[in-house]
Amino acid sequence: MEEGTPLTLSLKFFEHKKIFFGDFESDSELDHNFQVSDESVEVMVQREGEHLPREDYLKNLRSGESNMSVVRKQALDWILKAHTYFGFGAWSFFLCVNYFDRFLSISKLPRGINWFTQLLATACFQIAAKMGETKVPQYARLHVGSPKFIFEALTIQRMELLVLNTLEWKMQAITPCSFIGYFISKITCEKHQMKSSLSKSMKLMLSISTCIDFLEFRASEIAAAVAISVTRELEAKEIHKALSSLAMVKKERVLKCLELMKDMSVVKVSGNLFTNESVF
Known part of the structure; x- marks a missing residue:
C-alpha cells in the first residue's frame, strides 16, 4: 500500500488527533491495563x-x-x-x-x-x-x-x-484492548516505554480496524502483533525474541498478522519473519 492510501491517511489522522483515549489517560488505568x-x-x-x-x-x-x-x-x-x-x-x-x-x-x-x-x-x-x-x-x-x-x-x-x-446478549466482547497492555508489559519492563507504547498501539489498532483483511485474526493475535511493532526494532531476530514472551498466542498467526501490516505499509519490517529459528 503506497503513501496516501486510505489506511496510511487513517494512521496519520490518529497520530495528529487526540481521540479515543479516555479509557487510558490516567496512571491507575494504565497500571491496571498492564497488571x-x-x-x-x-x-x-x-x-x-x-x-x-x-x-x-x-x-x-x-x-x-x-x-x-x-x-x-x-x-x-x-x-x-x-x-x-x-x-x-x-x-x-x-x-x-x-x-x-x-x-x-x-x-x-x-x-x-x-x-x-x-x-x-x-x-x-x-x-x-x-x-x-x-x-x-x-x-x-x-x-x-x-x-x-x-x-x-x-x-x-x-x-x-x-x-x-x-448476539444472544454476549456483549462483553474480547477486543484487542483486552490484551494490549499485558502484551506490552511482557515485552518491555520500562514503565515510561509502556505508556508511550500503549498510546502508539491504540492509534495503530484503530487505524487498521476498518480494513477487512484483519478480520482474519483474533483480537489477541492483532494485539500481540501491534505490541511487538511498537516496542521492538522490527528485525526478524527481535520479533522472534518478543514472541518468546507471549506463550499464549499462536506465533505463526502473529507473524502472519505482522506480514499483513508490513504489506500494507503500516509498519516496516526488516527481513523475512518466517525464519527457521526455533521459536514454536
Whole structure:
C-alpha cells in the first residue's frame, strides 16, 4: 500500500488527533491495563472465540456479496465520526465494531432498505457506549456526521433489542484492548516505554480496524502483533525474541498478522519473519 492510501491517511489522522483515549489517560488505568494476570489473559484467549463473526464473514466481504464490504465501510466511517464527536474511548469503539460485524455476519441485509445499515450502526454505537462509557448520549444527539436518515428514539431502542437478541446478549466482547497492555508489559519492563507504547498501539489498532483483511485474526493475535511493532526494532531476530514472551498466542498467526501490516505499509519490517529459528 503506497503513501496516501486510505489506511496510511487513517494512521496519520490518529497520530495528529487526540481521540479515543479516555479509557487510558490516567496512571491507575494504565497500571491496571498492564497488571492483568497471566490466568486472566489465558481465560480471555480461550473466550475470544465466543465473540467472533461467522467463519464465512470475511469470505463474503471479499466476494462482494450484497455489497457488504461497501456497507461495512460506510457504517464504520460513521462510527468513527460519532466516536470522535463524543470523545469516546478505544474500548467502546472496538466493542461497537465487534457488534456490527457479528450481526452482519449472521443476518442478511434487507434489500432495498437503505436506512437499515445506518440504524444498525447507530444501535451498535449506543450499546457500546452503555457498555464502555461513563456517559451515554441521549438519542436525540446521535445524529452526528450529517447522516442521511434521522431515527426516533423508539426506533433505535427497538434496533438495540434486535442486536442484543441476535448476539444472544454476549456483549462483553474480547477486543484487542483486552490484551494490549499485558502484551506490552511482557515485552518491555520500562514503565515510561509502556505508556508511550500503549498510546502508539491504540492509534495503530484503530487505524487498521476498518480494513477487512484483519478480520482474519483474533483480537489477541492483532494485539500481540501491534505490541511487538511498537516496542521492538522490527528485525526478524527481535520479533522472534518478543514472541518468546507471549506463550499464549499462536506465533505463526502473529507473524502472519505482522506480514499483513508490513504489506500494507503500516509498519516496516526488516527481513523475512518466517525464519527457521526455533521459536514454536
